[in-house]
Structures are given as C-alpha cells and as structure tokens.
Amino acid sequence: MRDARPDAPLPFMKMHGAGNDFVILDSRGREAVTTPALAAALGDRHRGVGFDQLAEIRDAEGADFALDFWNSDGSRAGACGNASRCVADHVMAGLGRDNVTFVTERGRLSAVRRADGLVSVNMGAPILDWCGVPLSEEVDLMHLPVAGDPAAVGMGNPHCVFFVPDAEAVDLPRDGAAMERHPLFPKATNVEYASVTGPDRLRMRVWERGAGITLACGSGACATAVAAHLRGLTGRHVTLDLDGGTLEIDWRADGVWMTGPTAHVFDGWLTPAFLAALV
Numbered sequence: 001m002r003d004a005r006p007d008a009p010l011p012f013m014k015m016h017g018a019g020n021d022f023v024i025l026d027s028r029g030r031e032a033v034t035t036p037a038l039a040a041a042l043g044d045r046h047r048g049v050g051f052d053q054l055a056e057i058r059d060a061e062g063a064d065f066a067l068d069f070w071n072s073d074g075s076r077a078g079a080c081g082n083a084s085r086c087v088a089d090h091v092m093a094g095l096g097r098d099n100v101t102f103v104t105e106r107g108r109l110s111a112v113r114r115a116d117g118l119v120s121v122n123m124g125a126p127i128l129d130w131c132g133v134p135l136s137e138e139v140d141l142m143h144l145p146v147a148g149d150p151a152a153v154g155m156g157n158p159h160c161v162f163f164v165p166d167a168e169a170v171d172l173p174r175d176g177a178a179m180e181r182h183p184l185f186p187k188a189t190n191v192e193y194a195s196v197t198g199p200d201r202l203r204m205r206v207w208e209r210g211a212g213i214t215l216a217c218g219s220g221a222c223a224t225a226v227a228a229h230l231r232g233l234t235g236r237h238v239t240l241d242l243d244g245g246t247l248e249i250d251w252r253a254d255g256v257w258m259t260g261p262t263a264h265v266f267d268g269w270l271t272p273a274f275l276a277a278l279v
C-alpha cells in the first residue's frame with residue numbers, strides 16, 4: 001500500500017501487452033489519484049514516463065478489483081483489452097490464482113491465465129447497435145456510409161474497422177487521424193485497418209483514439225475479428241498479427257475472449273516534485 005506521507009513518492013509499474021504499453025497505478029486501499037492533467041503529463045514520452053494508456057487499479061465490491069483507463073492525451077477510455085490482461089497478470093500473481101474478475105465502465109469482466117502462460121480476458125459481448133457504439137445516426141453498422149466501406153463495432157469503446165487489400169499500404173497518420181474525428185462517431189473512434197492473410201488470420205494496424213499509432217490494441221483486435229466474422233471473411237476464432245505481436249480472438253457465447261503476451265518492464269516512483277509541477 002502507498003506510503004501516506006505527503007512527501008512519499010507514488011509507485012507505478014510499466015507493462016506492455018504485444019507492445020501496447022501502459023503505466024499502471026495501484027490505488028487499492030486509497031483514493032484514486034489520476035486526473036486528466038496527470039494522465040496527459042505522464043503520457044508525454046519526453047516530459048513524462050510515456051504510455052499508450054494509463055490504468056488505475058481500484059477496490060471493487062463483488063470483484064477482485066476495478067479498473068479505470070486513460071489515454072496518453074488525458075482522455076478517458078471505456079475499455080482497454082491489453083491493459084486489462086496486464087493488470088490481471090499482475091493481480092493473479094499477487095493472489096496466487098489463475099483467474100480474476102474485475103469491473104470496468106463496461107461492467108464485470110474476467111481473465112484467466114492459460115496453461116501456456118498467456119493471459120486471456122473476456123471483453124464481453126460486442127456492441128452492435130448504433131446508439132451503443134455510439135454513432136450519431138442509425139446506419140448499417142457492417143457497412144457505414146463512409147468511403148472505404150468500414151464497419152463499426154463497440155467493445156466498451158468505439159471502433160471503425162476497414163478491410164483493405166494491404167494494411168501495410170495504409171497511410172495511418174493521415175487516414176487514421178481523419179477517421180478518428182469523423183462526425184459519424186460523436187465520441188470519436190479508434191480506427192483499424194485489416195487484411196486477410198490466411199484462413200482465419202488477419203494483419204491489423206491501428207490508429208487509437210487519444211493515443212495515435214500503437215503497436216497493438218486489444219479491443220481493436222476484438223472489434224476487427226467480430227466485423228470479419230459478420231462479413232463472412234473469417235470464422236469466430238481469429239489470429240491477428242499486429243505491429244507488436246500476435247493476439248488470438250475467440251468470439252464465444254459468453255463474450256469475445258482475447259489472448260496474448262504480457263510483459264512487466266519495470267517499477268518506478270513518481271517524485272513529489274514531479275507531481276507538484278503538474279498543478
């Protein structure tokens with residue numbers, strides 16, 4: 001637990017899942033500390049620590065923990081699959097268990113450590129109604145009225161998925177940034193570009209809302225696999241090759257399971273002087 005003295009440094013962990021990297025604050029047993037200003041300052045890779053998302057662990061009733069997610073620009077995210085797997089890995093190790101339940105904005109989710117050591121999270125059912133994603137008008141979610149014929153899927157956060165002949169050829173900074181702010185998505189959107197590379201195998205690149213290009217996006221991989229299946233491109237069990245590694249998606253009756261690697265990079269401490277300079 002955190003040292004309660006006002007001059008005590010604030011501990012954090014740096015972890016990544018398939019190269020999608022996180023600062024993790026463990027606020028169990030105390031007040032939550034993250035504000036938009038703290039998230040944006042820490043998220044800066046030059047002035048802060050640098051991350052794609054910040055995840056803050058909190059106490060929960062009826063679950064092992066609760067999780068809040070923040071993007072590197074200081075905005076909130078309703079879901080983050082890879083950070084969920086990283087935190088689940090850390091909490092399972094601490095509890096000496098191979099399964100945990102946790103609460104996010106999406107509701108109660110669960111994670112398990114598989115026999116091969118990889119961590120799987122059940123991200124819940126995909127959101128396939130326009131209000132839920134959310135979109136700004138009622139349209140066919142599998143064929144949005146947007147050039148390139150993308151699909152929209154909610155995983156607790158919005159995703160816009162383009163199926164393209166060659167994901168490598170996409171100009172991500174230009175096209176991803178433009179689509180992030182498209183008026184069809186009133187809360188902006190994460191943007192995925194995927195191409196079919198084999199039976200039930202996709203190559204995917206991502207532009208994340210509030211974070212830009214990242215090496216992997218777990219909820220984006222879930223949304224892409226769901227859209228690929230609904231469009232008849234794949235089965236319900238899909239392997240996705242991302243810039244930072246491979247994620248396995250299994251859309252089961254009880255939700256979309258996402259499996260992949262986790263890595264604990266280092267532990268650090270935020271000094272009171274750094275924290276004071278933020279306000």
Ligand SMILES: N[C@H](CCC[C@H](N)C(=O)O)C(=O)O
Pocket residue numbers: 020052053071076077078079080081082083157158190208209210211214216217218219220
């Ligand atoms: N990297 C995360 C998703 C972050 C989503 C965030 N960029 C948003 O604003 O929704 C993942 O593994 O699911």
